[in-house]
Amino acid sequence: MTYRIAVIGGDGIGPEVTAEALKVVRATGIDLATTDFDLGGARYLRDGEILSDATLDELRGFDAILLGAVGTPDVPPGVIERGLLLKMRFELDLYVNQRPFVGRDHDFVVIRENTEGPYAGEGGALRRGTQHEVATQGSVNTRMGVERCVRYAFELARSRPRRHLTLVHKTNVLTFAGDLWQRTFDEVAAEFSDVTTAYNHVDAACIYFVQDPQRYDVIVTDNLFGDILTDLGGAVSGGIGLASSANLNPARTGPSMFEPVHGSAPDIVGTGTADPTAAILSAALMLDFLGQSDAADRVRAACAEPVSGSTTHVGDTVAARVAG
DSSP states (O other), X not given: OEEEEEEEEESTTHHHHHHHHHHXXXXXXXXXXXXXXXOSHHHHHHXXXXXXXXXXXXXXXXXXXXXXXXXXXXXXTTHHIIIIIIXXXXXXXXXXXXXXXXXXXXXXXXXXXXXXXXXXXXXXXXXXXXXXXXXXXXXXXXXXXXXHHHHHHHHHHHHSSSOEEEEEEOTTTXXXXXXXXXXXXXXXXXXXTTSEEEEEEHHHHHHHHHHOGGGOSEEEEOHHHHHHHHHHHHHXXXXXXXXXXXXEOTTOSSOEEEEESSOOOGGGTTTTOOXXXXXXXXXXXXXXXXXXXHHHHHHHHHHSSOOOSOHHHHHHHHHHHHHO
């Protein structure tokens, strides 16, 4: 079978690490047909294009999207993030963000709700630039959005040996959103009697990530808390430069998107020093979602022993390990 993959190399080191990820995937023997899309900060600066509806409709026809990194220092904050990344998450209904973290003493997964919370864009500003300026930023939480994310997390926890799921929120202060999350979590838990559960406030979870990460198996949380926690998870698991992620549409009504989370690193573009490991591991998550778990496991095994050297050397070495 040939899988149709949309490739958004993007900005900075994005094209460099994405090329190595594709090299490793092809070494598994999986047949890919790739189409490159010129999207990101550089494209926006060149002609003002971020993500047109026509391009979005074209992306819907692919089996998956592999993203390198987007963003340049010359583009104001929020332009590419909202116009490209969040637009794809919302329009393609990529409602689960899944990030695995493996270290010497821990192996856990964070499931972050990916299309609601403060990122939904509710809010605005009044009297901007004056002494009486007002800014509001609402957090949107729906029963549907929370439940489908929580249910995915329970099903993932059930598939893992420990069968344990922790809800992370701030129910003692965010009494409306937190109450919706806690009640939904408890009600879905009744359907998964084989999965043990726990609850942590997000501030406590930050401490446990550093001091006692082995307590966790699967974590489910809202969009904003998940964004913060997963960066911390990367830091305690070898560095953000090794962190992979999957933006999933589990209903499979459109393609899911896979990306490293290290950013575009414009200061090292073209130096050959960018580590492609996170992009390679993100491609392994893509293989999992495409139903090629054996190939994905081979890729992860090939990355288990660190490789030093240039960007292409790391890709070549991991590809050779995968090919056997």
